[in-house]
Amino acid sequence: MNGYQSVLNLVGRLLIATLFLPAGLAKLSGFEGTLAYFASIGIPAPVFALVATIVIEIAGSIALLVGFQTRIVAVIMAVFTLIAAVTGHAFWAAPADAVYVAQLLFFKNIAVMGGLLVLASAGAGSFSIDARKVVK
Template identity: 50%
Template sequence: MATTTTTSSAQDTLALIGRVLIAYLFIPAGFGKLMGFGGTVGYITSAGLPLPEVAAVVAIIVELGLGIALLLGFKTRWTAIVMAVFTIVTALFFHKYWSAPEAMKMMQQINFNKNMAIAGGLLALAAFGAGRFSIDKK
């Protein structure tokens, strides 16, 4: 049996604010990677990942492209799932606090934990949708 859910104006507003705040993190990061493509490739190379140019393009697409889609509430559930997976993978490859030098361990653990929390917020958007103030609801 299909059920419909009605959201309140406050819930829709909170979903919009949540999308804006998450996009606030991703869009500038993606733009920075695009403008500093060589540096992005170098950073990915330093992490030992294969195909660093391809990985940089994927990062730009996810952060900038999907960040804009999330902001606008376009295909929000799928967008949020892809972004959550990307965020978890990024944490695992770039914030390895368990093997970081002692001087960097705490900062890497904080960044790892922030990535996990961001992924949690993205999964909540995937579960509950973008709200009424989105392209998805038009």
């Protein structure tokens, strides 16, 4: 990866993390409320699901920020984002007055998955822990 590609990759990783890190921290600080929400939308094993969500959002964001195991983390976060889209933004099951927002959030998640899969394909670039591990 050349210089500008590595810079763009770093900026992309930072921007993706801005979606997940605050969300994970909000779920952590509002654990009980988020747990009630998870239970209300029928997520099985809501405590486990919430803890897993918090870990993926916070630890995954940090890993992306520093470029650690980026390809693996990006795939995990893409799968997580698909699950979140289907369970949390099921516009096809939303009340009529909530369809638009749910559909918007669903397709936002699909687009984020695209970015994560591109990141999984490209790797972290030169400005990362991953790049330091490569023996040249």
